[in-house]
Amino acid sequence: MFNIDVLGSKNGDCLVISWGDEADPKRMLIDCGPGGVYHTFLRPYLEDLGMPVSVELAMVSHIDQDHILGLLQLTSEILRADPADVVPAEIERFWFNSFSDLTGGADNPNLSSVEDSVTAALEGGQAMPFEALRDAEDHRAEMILAGLGQGRGLRDNLVELGLDGNRPFGGTLVLAGKEAELPGDLHILVTGPSAVRATELQQHWNPNLDPAEIAAMADKSIANLSSIVAILTHEGRTVLVTGDARGDDILEGLNEHAGKTPGVQMHFDVLKAPHHGSDRNVDQDFFEQVTADTYVFCSDGTHDNPDSETLEWLHAARPGGGFNIVFSSFIQMEHSHKQPRFNAALRALEDSGVTINARRFNDLAIRVEL
Template sequence: MFTFDFLNARHGDSFLVRWGSPKAKVMLVDGGPSQVFEKSLRERLSQLPADAQGIPRIDIVCLSHVDDDHAVGLLKLLRQIEHARDDQEPDPFAVKRVWFNSVDELVDRVSPGLSASTQEIIDRASEESRAVRASYNQGRAIRDAAAALGLDGNPLFDGPLIEGEETTLAQLHITVVAPDNTALQKLTERWRKARQLRDPSVITSAYADDSIPNLSSIVLMLTHRGRTALLTGDARGDRILAGLRATGLLDDTGPLHVDLLKLPHHGSDRNVESDFFENIHADHYVISADGVKHHHPSEDTLRMLVDSRDRDDEYTIHLTNRIGFADDTLDELRNNRNFTVDVRAAADLALVIKVGDEA
């Protein structure tokens, strides 16, 4: 059985995937923005089963992409472990693996040495832009923290998580759907242009319009005992569909069915069009958002989702927070349809979704 714990990550993402028995394995995906670690994530992690040394165990920590509303909590987690070791105290959490793609690593895969040759320009961009500073520097900090803990290099993958890479851990099969070569080429073009023009504004504009973080976002298809979950980070819908086709998970015989779909970019209509939902059907659609900092989820996204399904289809739309405009839109769409809506209770640390039967 899969169990998913979607935390109140405010306008960001942070959730646990648990699978297997009798001792469940645990993957933590993203850590949410500022205050999420202190207010919900740390407490939820402290409740995890302990390893042989009595320390809560996290088998995989995965950062979907370097962006403030996904990375801050993970950086705080890794630094807490670092500080404990510096003080010669036991690790507060036993992290076994860290998976993430640094932008440096991705552009160097296409053009070796490019990141080093643009470092001065990126440093200047960081001084001028809060978006660059928050994202790029956090990525560097997470890379350094993982290395200090002996967890660098994406263990089990031994390199970047890019389209087509696969691995298996304790009967959980993981297929990387994105980023793909098209996305990597676009990332690299930005860096080359910045180097050619010696202009930090090229990097600044890329981060400001979300293209850099979203193009590099990791998308994972998880499969366990015949159950499936598609975790999309903030990736664009067209890149997700392209990756699903390239990996043979989606073909022309009909829509791909998954048990759980985490909507891209908190339900933003900037990341998806109607064909995304027409090509991917799920029993559980999950939206991590609070509707406060950004107008997520978009009403148009909710309409595209519902319009993609037949009126008698049964499925559930889950939200990590009560959002007035989303409630109003879903109430309007619910007429003569069989979908249900599930919202995390305000007093709960997480919205818990169980998929499949006990092993």
Template sequence: MLTFDFLDARHGDCFLVRWGTPDGTPRRRVMLVDGGPPGVYEASLRDQLSQLTPDSDGTPRIDVVCLSHVDDDHAAGLLRLLAEMRRARRDELPEPFAVKRLWFNSVEELVDRRAPGLSASVQPLIENAMTNSGAVRASYGQGRAIRDEATALGLAGNPLFDGPLTEGAETTLDDLHVTVVAPDEVALEQLEKRWREAKKRKDPEVISASYTDGSVPNLSSIVLLIRHDGRTALLTGDARGDRILTGLRDSGLLTDSDPLHVDLLKLPHHGSERNVERDFFESVRADHYVVSADGIRHHHPHEDTLRWLVESRDEDDEYVIHLTNDIAFATDALTTLRRKRSFEVDVRPATDPALVIEVGDQS
């Protein structure tokens, strides 16, 4: 059985994936994906983690932490988690959590994968941009801080993958099979192009502009297809829909003859209409669609995205669209779209810390 706990990450992402038998024999495993924007760790994530099954020494255990990409609404909570663990170790106090693995791609790793040494040559421009650009400080600075915390905690190197998580990489964590769908070579090529342009022009504004429009972190967004006991989920981060479809095709998971069916699909980029088109939902169908958003800072999920999703399905198809927050414009749009259709809408009650979705045999 796969269980998902989608926390109220406001305009970001933060959720737990648990797999194994409910009675704990063997012990249920846990993956934490993203940590939400500032405040989410203190408001809900730390408490959720404290309730996890303890390790042999009584410390709540997290089998793997995965940061989809370095962006404030995904990374801030994970930086708080790692910093708290490091502070406890430094002060010779019991660590609050036992994190066994950390998976994340630094932008430098991805750039150097195609062009070794390029990131170091652009580093002076990055330092300049960090001084003058809040966007670069928030994203690149967080990425560097997470890398440093991971190194200090002995979590560097993407264990089990032994390098960046890029399209086609696979591993098995206990009995959870993990396939990396993105980033792919096209995304890495575009990242390299941005950095080469900055180096050629010797202009830190190139770096600042890249982080301001979100292109750099989103190009590097990790997409995972996870499988356990016949159940599947596609976890998309903030990746673009076309890059996700390319990765699925290149991995042989999607063909031209039939759409890919998964039990759960987390919508890319909080349901933004800029990351997907209608063909994305025609190519990937799910029993459970999840939107992590609050509709406040950004207009997510966009009504067009919801319409494309619903119109990609037959009228009598049964599925559920889950919202991590009650968003008036989204629920209004779904109410209209539900006419003569069989799908359901599930909204996390404001009093619940997480929206819990279970797929698979619960016996």
């Protein structure tokens, strides 16, 4: 058995990978969306499985709040539980590249002051700090700032739970080229983020930056730099998980670490589309070089993702169809004038022989079986 449950995740990601013995499967949890996703989708999902659910590996792809908050809530609930309580999950290992670790600034008091101020604003229901960074149309800086504070909280939770250190990597970052074997014969090859990028960020890190400059640096760097990209392999089946990584970075990682030849296709059973299908992260060339039997898009139309252009590039790259698309939710574009073009892109894909499915409104997840 090898399958993926794509949970409702609003505008974020939330995936549960299951493999091995169908009667007693192993599980991996990747991200858990923004506010509301944990209590609406993930926790009821874990209840249905029978708590506590054994999780071999939980992973935050990067610190955006639309990926991290649910796992912060899960680990907080585990910490708050009384000895007699049944916790939602028992996590064996956790992978998380925090912003402070990426910048080499874990003990930097200036960085800590930024994280503290963001965390205090979130916990107190106050307006987010550093107002000048909130003018982006897609609220990207606001999401980064929220993730920065939540990342600090998650890091503290992991230390208290004894899950820090990115086992089995000896307390170092989860970077391209590292490999791990999980019980039940799941092999993981990390192809991003690149060690070169991490080194560059550390070299450019200035401990004298003021809080607003740190937040701006996070906004420009963290989304493209820190997303963990990995190939999961079980019994010959492959899944490429991408977080919010950029397509060119994904291709570079596959070329350097997974044996892909530049310009030549590499095929997977499942590809989790980067950054909710944003056209800022991929292009037609990406879809020509990285193909899959099933493409998973995690979004609900927030920020108009998946972009119509992304689906049009996928169609142009594979005009013959013969593949599947799975959406974590029904897509209702945030700006209604963009809905007709999106619907037209879907119809064109279906007309070419593409099978399209979405999680039904009342379901916790939609399953992809490999």
